[in-house]
Amino acid sequence: MALKVEDLKLNVERDNRVSLLELSTGNNGIVLDVPDNIMLSTLGIRKGKMLHCRGHQLFGGPVVIKTGDRQIALHRRLAEKITIQPV
Amino acid sequence: MNKTILLMGAPNVGKSAIFNRLTGLNVRVANYTGTTVDFASGTMKLDSEIINLIDVPGTYSLCATCEAERVAVEMVCGKTGKDCPRTAPPVCCCDSGNVEVDLDKPPDLIVYVLDAGNFEGGLYLLLQLLELEAPLLVALNRSDLAREKGYFIDIEALSEQLNIPVVPTIAVSGDGLDHLREKILASLGSNEQKRTEKQQLKATWDNVEKIVDQVFFKREPPVNSNRDKWDQLLTRPWPGLPLAAVIMLVIFAGIVGIGMGLRQFLLLPLFRGLIIPPLVMLVSELLPPGIIQNIFIGEYGFLVKGLEWPFTLVLPYVLSFYTVLNLVEDSGYMPRLAILLDGLFNRIGLAGSGIIPLTLGYGCGIPAIMASRSLSSRKERLIVTILVCLAVPCISQTGAFIALLAARSAAVMISVFLFSWLVMITAGLIMNRFIKGEQLESMVEIPDLLLPRLDGIMKKLYLRLKLYITDGALPMIGAVAVAAVLYETGIMAALGRAISPLVTGWLRLPEEAAAPLVLGILRRELSVLPLIDLDLTTLQLFTGAIVGLFYVPCIAILATVAREFKPLFALFILLLTTGLAFIVGGVIARLGALFM
Numbered sequence: 001m002a003l004k005v006e007d008l009k010l011n012v013e014r015d016n017r018v019s020l021l022e023l024s025t026g027n028n029g030i031v032l033d034v035p036d037n038i039m040l041s042t043l044g045i046r047k048g049k050m051l052h053c054r055g056h057q058l059f060g061g062p063v064v065i066k067t068g069d070r071q072i073a074l075h076r077r078l079a080e081k082i083t084i085q086p087v
Numbered sequence: 088m089n090k091t092i093l094l095m096g097a098p099n100v101g102k103s104a105i106f107n108r109l110t111g112l113n114v115r116v117a118n119y120t121g122t123t124v125d126f127a128s129g130t131m132k133l134d135s136e137i138i139n140l141i142d143v144p145g146t147y148s149l150c151a152t153c154e155a156e157r158v159a160v161e162m163v164c165g166k167t168g169k170d171c172p173r174t175a176p177p178v179c180c181c182d183s184g185n186v187e188v189d190l191d192k193p194p195d196l197i198v199y200v201l202d203a204g205n206f207e208g209g210l211y212l213l214l215q216l217l218e219l220e221a222p223l224l225v226a227l228n229r230s231d232l233a234r235e236k237g238y239f240i241d242i243e244a245l246s247e248q249l250n251i252p253v254v255p256t257i258a259v260s261g262d263g264l265d266h267l268r269e270k271i272l273a274s275l276g277s278n279e280q281k282r283t284e285k286q287q288l289k290a291t292w293d294n295v296e297k298i299v300d301q302v303f304f305k306r307e308p309p310v311n312s313n314r315d316k317w318d319q320l321l322t323r324p325w326p327g328l329p330l331a332a333v334i335m336l337v338i339f340a341g342i343v344g345i346g347m348g349l350r351q352f353l354l355l356p357l358f359r360g361l362i363i364p365p366l367v368m369l370v371s372e373l374l375p376p377g378i379i380q381n382i383f384i385g386e387y388g389f390l391v392k393g394l395e396w397p398f399t400l401v402l403p404y405v406l407s408f409y410t411v412l413n414l415v416e417d418s419g420y421m422p423r424l425a426i427l428l429d430g431l432f433n434r435i436g437l438a439g440s441g442i443i444p445l446t447l448g449y450g451c452g453i454p455a456i457m458a459s460r461s462l463s464s465r466k467e468r469l470i471v472t473i474l475v476c477l478a479v480p481c482i483s484q485t486g487a488f489i490a491l492l493a494a495r496s497a498a499v500m501i502s503v504f505l506f507s508w509l510v511m512i513t514a515g516l517i518m519n520r521f522i523k524g525e526q527l528e529s530m531v532e533i534p535d536l537l538l539p540r541l542d543g544i545m546k547k548l549y550l551r552l553k554l555y556i557t558d559g560a561l562p563m564i565g566a567v568a569v570a571a572v573l574y575e576t577g578i579m580a581a582l583g584r585a586i587s588p589l590v591t592g593w594l595r596l597p598e599e600a601a602a603p604l605v606l607g608i609l610r611r612e613l614s615v616l617p618l619i620d621l622d623l624t625t626l627q628l629f630t631g632a633i634v635g636l637f638y639v640p641c642i643a644i645l646a647t648v649a650r651e652f653k654p655l656f657a658l659f660i661l662l663l664t665t666g667l668a669f670i671v672g673g674v675i676a677r678l679g680a681l682f683m
Contacts (some may be wrong), residue, residue: 042147042208054322054323055323056324057427059430060433062430062439064426069204069205070205070208071532072530072533073429073529073530073532074529075438075527078528078529
């Protein structure tokens, strides 16, 4: 299921990595880099995983993402630390 | 010594539901993470053998990140000898039919509850436990939900891979539980684990994914059900936020409406018409008129007010509040509300999930303070606790407010609630500035929306009702009896005269209003109820209600605060609430006089 990060880099010509915070609603991205945090890995946010942005909450609230079939709300500061490759 | 079984797993996978099924006990279950913050223990009977079963708080891994998780880690660490962050010793819930548990002894079996709908997330902790060579058995719960999502899990292959038994269960309906009992018995019987013959899998995410690849299959693309549509509507700011406002309004109106209906058409006729008059007649025949008779059936007569207040004023709202709360809890809406409000809550130093203990506080402050354990920082716990003690009226007090204010002026009642929110926001902003703590970086899993099951709701309501009778109504009757004695012996009047400068001079209330201030220390609603029979102006009503709201949050809450934090903190709460009640009350009495 999970794509290898290395394979992906070969396939994408232009490196347009962004932070998860910059992924807009309805788009997908693959995790390239993620802080070492057991909660994140348990929730399925690990290198090579596909994330789908479900929306951004107002008032500086969290980013809601979907990975697999799990829905997760991440604080903006945390989302900023996660680097993704939009696909 | 009885054998001990630990029930473990990630948060919100249904451990408590399985625990209840196995033991016949009732610990609280709800559809959000962190319902079990202490471990609960009970016994089950298997084949004439009594076995201790311990419901461990949910945890994602063996590195604890919050109070509730630390409790869990410690329980496994007790046996493994591995280092773990020891904090306060785990406390056993008091309402779960306690059994003696020896925590130093290794558990004889760990029943690991794995959510079939969130299969992958639970595997890591399972591998960690396997690494520790703990005797394990897997209950693959929520298999119904997994099927609906289009998942198929090859149970035999999973069992083969892990080399431990795996039993599919649906805890809420009870399916698979008999099978689970059989397997538990079999596992306890064969003490020698035969796992040595096979290479042990290391706890890494690579291995987790390897297992998933081999045993987990998904129908692609997954069925896009109505669930998803509702989820989008409720979770996105638009239309989620306006919908949240509508839902809150419906909830509020529902609680007040159902409560008033129950009071008007059921409980009031029942008690005023059928139960109290014969009691009054009986007492007036048995006892001569005088102080003693008055204690029973006089002004504060505890056979009159002592029955009317708890059963016709408060009980209707206890029933309506918990019916509605149970519906909301089981639906999975609370975490959605939490993320919608997260940004705003951050400004008062809380993550959005702080809304859960605060909401519980509108029922009773004690479970609210206990539930604050599942918040991730000490700062959040302090803020939630102070807010609950300060300005969240418990359901008894809300019932009292409705009785006192709704008939006279709905506007005053709504003002009391608006004022309480204003104070909470102000207090939150101040505390966010002055209480030290790390920056919040919350991550929350949003559970699936579930249609609440009627049997579950009714069962929880029944438990609440029982708890209310023993922990709410009986103490209230006792407190009214104390009031009756104080009143009839003239002590109340003397106390009233003693603090009358405060009551009449500063708060500008009649002298009799000293009674609620004395009684309010015992129970929160008693700081309001005695005002009902006084002839107060609208301004006095508002002043009295506000003083009652901020006043001492009842003895039981102070005791809980002292136990959960420090006695000194409870003293601080006592001074803060009392001080604020009088300061704000006096200011309102004066400012209000300018306008009215």
